[in-house]
Amino acid sequence: MKRKIYTLVAVLAYCLTACTKLDIPPMNVIQDKDVFTSEGGIRIYMARAYSELPLEDFRYSQTRGLNFFWIISPPSANTGEALSRDLGSSTTETFNPAYWELGYRLIREMNYFMQTLPQYAKNFQDADVKHWLGEARFIRAVTYMALVKRYGGVPIVDKVLQYPDQKPEELKIPRASEEAVYDFIAADLDYAYNNMQATSVSGRANKYTAAAFKSRAMVYAGSIAKYNQVTLFDGSQQRLCGIPATKANTYFKAAYDAALLLEGKYSLYKKAWAAGDKQAQMQNYINMFFDAGSPENILIKGYHYPESVHGYDAYNVPRQLMGGNGYSAEVNPTLNFVEMFDGLPKNPDGTIQTLDASGKYIMYNNTMDLFANAEPRLRATVIVPGDEFKKEKIEIYRGIYTGDATNGISRLLPDGSTSNYPTANIVASPNGNQTPYKLPDGTLRNPAGKSGVFTADGTCAISGFTVRKYLVPDKPTAEVLENRADQTWIEMRYAEVLLNRAEAAYELYAAGQTGANYLQDAFNAVNQIRDRAGANLLATTADLNSINIVRNERRKELAFENKTWWDLKRWRIIDKEQNGTLYRVLMPFYVAQTGKYFFDARTDERNNRYTFDTRWYYQQIPADQISKSQNLVQNLGY
């Protein structure tokens, strides 16, 4: 018995030494010491942050959100750049949860990074630590930019908030003024510029990326100071919406100075460009979006099949090259957009010329003849009727005119009419299953082109045009599928920096600022863009007599890159452009009797009108966020 007791005591005594410490971190959760002690750990932390970066890329639309796979109501159908069968009216962002919530998650991750990395700094070179701290500031600034452009002033959180350690009252941070948020962004980007290295791997920021984003942020702030008409104060003298007009020049100067920092570091892509050669200029412009070694790319977002993909080609390819999912032609550029470009026959009021002096339609042997002298950038951005894509002629015409054409053809509808086309003398196709029409010479011909226009089926070029920018020129149709595309998104390219510089410079010139020869500088920047595009150059600085010249250049150059909606909003002109507005389309017709084509310019046949609600200049703060923090003041009108 005694022996048993001794044995038991001995065993128990031995057991006492079993545990040294019960309070150990969970082994299945990655700890700071795992992440912040190696370059690989930092890379993983940053990879996640970049994947959450609010870039409005192939996977964004106002109705669906960021990083969404199914983008069939494209952002360009909300700006007048394009028409889409799935988005037919103005909209603000309607996705849920709203960006507010997503933004503060990323801000918290960056604040955590900034607070934690210095504790592990001894593991790294000083220069690397400085670079990464700058990179975290850069990401935080881009995130605040995404918030301020949506909501105006937002709460500034520059450290990790602790819950439940901190009291709820301390966490209910009120909104800062819009001006303070832009200043905060500028300070973060200045810090990033001063601490980051000059080069970085593709897809990550360096000091010049920070400068480029600063030029963008500051030109936004400047235009809000100058053009905004909405004022909202909270109870403690913070101007949540709007920036004092007196600050406009300060911000435009900051944008201008930031853009200058990139001079000589990046350049416009001109690898295949040749002076006077329109074909080469067009090819160069197309290549720019697919050349990984482009000196123009400042920040890109890479995709790679099968891990990280989007569906841009599947949704936007011309109808006749439709892939297996049955999507096509979501983005159909409007005639309003096409008319901004050079090299088209135009009426004195700037609209496209389709009628001769006697009021009859001008006849063409080919639909491409109208675009024979078109600006190369237009054909690189938009597939015009009859142009070539993937070695195929993209056939777009609305119908066959079967009437008498001996004495020319008069307008099908009176000028400005929104009615349907008359059914007499016109045969058309409701969808892609066409019934051929027998021409007078006995041959058969489909009433509409292979890519449209069909009268009842929107999967075609409903505007008479279809988009080309960013469509991979050599992707086999078998691979034109959803979640199969992996071309790179270029978020920031040098052309935008030049345009920021031109806009800031012209605004400074218009405001009578004399720090530099601003007009000359704006003129040079616009002409650099136009030269590469193959557009007509401005002859003298006297020709640069309106901010609209700089703005239109921006709209042409950055079209379908999801920037225009924000530009139209910050210029505060979208409510004027979209006020019961019908966008215009260009409908080619084939004439049965003569075998020629004519074009009819008219308003959108669907009669979809766009009206921008002026409240949308400042989006609604999500109601669930106000329920959580009653210190948040709602924007006007909601």
Add this chain to the structure above:
Amino acid sequence: MKRQLYLAGLCFALLLNNACSKKYDNYPEPDATLTGSITDLATGKPVQTEAGSNGARIRLDELSWSATPTPYYFYAMQDGTYRNTKIFSAKYRISVEGAFVPLIQYDGAGNITVDKSQTLDVKGSAKVDFKVEPFLNVDWVSDPVYNSADSTITVKVKFTRGNSNPSFQNNVTDVFLFVNATTYVGNNNYDNRYSNKISYGGTAGNSQIGQTITITTRDKLPGKRSYFIRVGARVDYGLKYYNYTDIKTVAVP
């Protein structure tokens, strides 16, 4: 066994009896009524607006429990009156927002310089009228005319500044003839096939102040019915609400 069942049933019934309090709610229901009108300070006429989210709205701050509550909004009717019969009896600060000089104004530093909001205890039924200065007065010059030749309606209107406050003399941006088949007509509700507008760039609209503006509907109006029409005009201030004429009915033969 049976007895046990009865006992269990009795216990359950007792529990059920006590499960619910006999009170319906802890608080009185919203039994107060708030009515009133928004009238032009100069003319005394109601300020026409549109129904819904771009029209005039009444803002209530319930001060009974907080000095900075989350505001409660409701919208005025398009004739410039309002009525809400489901308001909690409480102390409110009441103001109104719309196409007129704001009741609460701030200077550049965010200090309140003008505050015409009203604070009162609402109990039972309360009537609160607001006298405001519209951005624009839009008035009919003559009755709308139906043109039988091309089945359109032509209107003649003029707009004038409704106030002389130098801070609210913004550019006039557009005049809009709204046509609809129901009496609810305005920027929120119009038939875009027939409605028509004149837009002004820059200061061009300001020279039209006081002038007779003639606008004709677009396209052909189908006959044998009545149309409801009104004209709106607005200035480039804030959320750019429209000021309106009253509604006229035109019978198209």
